[in-house]
Amino acid sequence: MALPWRDYKGYLMERYGRPVYRIGLDGGFSCPNRDSAREGGCIYCDARGSSAVYQRQDESAYRRGSSFVQDIDARIPRVSFRSIAERKTSLSRQIERGVAFLDSRYPASARSIYFQAYTGTYDEPGVLRELYRHALDSGNYEELIVSTRCDCLPDATIDVLTSFQDRVRTVWVELGLQSGNDETLRWIGRGHTVQCFLDACTRLHAAHLPICAHVILGFPHEDDAAVLRTAEVIARSGVQALKIHNLHVVAGTRLCEHYLREGFEVSDMQRHLHECELLLRHIPAEVVIQRFLSDTPSHRLAAPRDFGDKNTFLALLRERMEQAGTRQGDLR
Numbered sequence: 001m002a003l004p005w006r007d008y009k010g011y012l013m014e015r016y017g018r019p020v021y022r023i024g025l026d027g028g029f030s031c032p033n034r035d036s037a038r039e040g041g042c043i044y045c046d047a048r049g050s051s052a053v054y055q056r057q058d059e060s061a062y063r064r065g066s067s068f069v070q071d072i073d074a075r076i077p078r079v080s081f082r083s084i085a086e087r088k089t090s091l092s093r094q095i096e097r098g099v100a101f102l103d104s105r106y107p108a109s110a111r112s113i114y115f116q117a118y119t120g121t122y123d124e125p126g127v128l129r130e131l132y133r134h135a136l137d138s139g140n141y142e143e144l145i146v147s148t149r150c151d152c153l154p155d156a157t158i159d160v161l162t163s164f165q166d167r168v169r170t171v172w173v174e175l176g177l178q179s180g181n182d183e184t185l186r187w188i189g190r191g192h193t194v195q196c197f198l199d200a201c202t203r204l205h206a207a208h209l210p211i212c213a214h215v216i217l218g219f220p221h222e223d224d225a226a227v228l229r230t231a232e233v234i235a236r237s238g239v240q241a242l243k244i245h246n247l248h249v250v251a252g253t254r255l256c257e258h259y260l261r262e263g264f265e266v267s268d269m270q271r272h273l274h275e276c277e278l279l280l281r282h283i284p285a286e287v288v289i290q291r292f293l294s295d296t297p298s299h300r301l302a303a304p305r306d307f308g309d310k311n312t313f314l315a316l317l318r319e320r321m322e323q324a325g326t327r328q329g330d331l332r
Helices: 008-016 068-075 084-105 125-136 155-162 182-187 194-206 224-237 254-262 269-281 310-324
Strands: 020-025 110-115 143-148 170-178 211-217 241-246 288-291 301-303
Touching: 008 288, 020 084, 020 143, 084 110, 084 125, 110 125, 125 143, 125 155, 155 170, 155 194, 170 194, 170 224, 194 211, 194 224, 211 224, 211 269, 224 269, 241 269, 254 301, 269 310
Parallel strands: 020 110, 110 143, 143 170, 170 211, 211 241, 241 288
Antiparallel strands: none
């Protein structure tokens, strides 16, 4: 029986005929939120800027414990700027680790290059072109995926991205929206507006670059009406894919400091189930759902620490929607 949402695994099989897994990379980028007077980035962003778990080798011996927030925050190094040569060397090593990781688990799969950490277009066009080319020269890849922000996509950068469309079958741009509510964007220190996101989507569509938007559900002050406004922005934007994250409190973030100092309610599984279903029913049925949950390693997580695992969540969401007879896009 088909899932009540458009499944990412199914999409990949339809397009490529086999599973496709990403090699998540840190290209040595930073972020305008960290390079300006914006208090060190978005409120939820940690020192690693969402880098892949298997690339965090210096965390391999860490364990969850009563003092993990302070311990981890003190021992994780911050991003340092490097020369192009050093960044290329780092990329080569990361790709080797990523290939080894995937070979040990998914040996028959295809691969994609994923500039995952921080803002993957936050550099000069010539530098971007050189780093993307270096990564793609390391093997055969189905996709180039670049994670970025709507305020880091000047025309020259979009031209760089489109120039790689003849190297891979798809060049994806992952674009953080996080919320369709400007009040929330100000609260998290996002540094851009909803309209900025929509404008970037228009320009990317004109360049025939597919977009995967990121949203976060469970902000303390957002209710169902706020979720519906986010759904409407997703629908208006015309994005082809969506990643949904549950709000989580990570060590080394301003959000964690706020949580430890003042406390606030963090979504449990039941709230996230409700908000995911609500969002899904109000976005177009053709949008591919690439993710439903955040995947921060447990030793870095302050809250929620009893949420449950991904497979349990997906099974409950499927059961909930099938029993109610609801589907993605049925209220559009």
